[in-house]
Amino acid sequence: MPVTVIKVGGSLFDLPDLKDRLVNLLSELKDSQPLLLAGGGQAANLVRDWDRIFDLPQGNWHSLAIQAMLLNNALLCYLLPDARLVLNIREAEHLWRVGLTPVLSINDYLVDTQSEEYADLPTSWDVTSDSIAAWITLTWPADELVLLKSVDLPDTITTDDLSAQELVDPYFAKLADSLPCLRWCNLRSSEETLQLATVTRGKSFQSRNATGPA
Numbered sequence: 001m002p003v004t005v006i007k008v009g010g011s012l013f014d015l016p017d018l019k020d021r022l023v024n025l026l027s028e029l030k031d032s033q034p035l036l037l038a039g040g041g042q043a044a045n046l047v048r049d050w051d052r053i054f055d056l057p058q059g060n061w062h063s064l065a066i067q068a069m070l071l072n073n074a075l076l077c078y079l080l081p082d083a084r085l086v087l088n089i090r091e092a093e094h095l096w097r098v099g100l101t102p103v104l105s106i107n108d109y110l111v112d113t114q115s116e117e118y119a120d121l122p123t124s125w126d127v128t129s130d131s132i133a134a135w136i137t138l139t140w141p142a143d144e145l146v147l148l149k150s151v152d153l154p155d156t157i158t159t160d161d162l163s164a165q166e167l168v169d170p171y172f173a174k175l176a177d178s179l180p181c182l183r184w185c186n187l188r189s190s191e192e193t194l195q196l197a198t199v200t201r202g203k204s205f206q207s208r209n210a211t212g213p214a
Contacts, residue, residue, distance in 0.1 A: 001096075002143035004032040007133035010041025011150040012187055013072055019079040021187050025148070025194060026080075026101065033096045035142065036083065036103045038076055039129040043068035048125070062123045066107045069129060076103050088112060089140065106132060115139045118178075122171070130168040134175040144181035146196070153184040153197040162199075 006025075012018055026034055040047075044065050051061040077083045083101045086092045088109065092102035110121070110132070118138050121127050130147065137145040151167070159176035162168045168176075176182060176199075184197045 002032040003035060003140060004029055004144050004146055005035050005037065005133055005137045005140070005142045006146045007037045007129060007148060008039060008072075008076065009147065009149045009187075010039030010044060010072060010129065012148060013038075013041045013075065015188060018187075021194075022076075022080060025185070025187070028194070029146075032143065033092075034101055035092060035136075035140070036073075036076055036080075036101060037106060037129065037133050037136065038069050038072035038103070040065060040068040041072060043071050044128070051125075058123050063107075066110070069106050069132075073103050073105065104136065106136070109136060113139055118175075124171070126170040128169040131171040131175060134172060134179060137180075138175065138178055141180075144183060145179055146183045146185060148185050148187045150186065150188045152186045152189070152195075153199070157199065159199060 006029075008022070015021070047061055047064045047068055050056060050064070056064070073085060077085055080101060080103075082099070083103050084095055085105055086095060086102040087105050092104070095102045106129075114120075115138075118135060121131060121135055133145055133147070136142070147168070149167070153167070154161075154165075157165075159182070160173045162176070163170050163173045182199050184199065185194055187194070189195065
């Protein structure tokens with residue numbers, strides 16, 4: 001069965017009905033095996049502030065920023081009763097077999113995974129959870145990446161435009177064209193149905209597909 005990496009944007013963690021919206025989305029993606037990742041959100045922004053105030057060594061702030069994502073991963077596991085934290089592919093496959101949803105521990109995966117095809121991610125504030133999610137999608141390898149965001153995707157856009165318009169981090173464009181499929185969903189949408197916008201390999205916006213009640 002196809003694997004879908006679903007990155008839950010950090011900006012969504014103040015959404016009161018986040019649980020219900022995620023449950024609805026997962027129910028509509030039932031033909032694939034979901035792998036959830038959490039963005040850093042306000043926790044990662046706190047690390048940015050610490051770095052600005054204390055001028056933290058590069059390795060230190062990078063480690064703290066990753067731990068911020070782990071905090072939000074734990075919240076996902078709390079919100080979704082069928083979600084469990086996993087460290088690697090083997091543990092994720094076990095959860096899929098028993099009908100549970102894996103939430104990937106990003107730090108463990110980044111430390112333990114080496115790829116001859118894709119270089120390690122640079123330690124830079126230009127690399128956030130968007131690029132991390134793309135790198136995980138490529139190295140897993142998964143069949144698609146779904147970015148859950150707080151804004152709609154413009155009707156005509158390329159993967160390069162995503163970074164230029166600050167919808168994703170600056171490094172993301174270096175990975176996006178290699179993704180087998182990239183989809184975008186405004187999880188805050190007030191529409192009755194969730195809309196997924198599909199952008200593939202740097203081409204323009206392709207389609208909007210209704211995927212169920214928001």
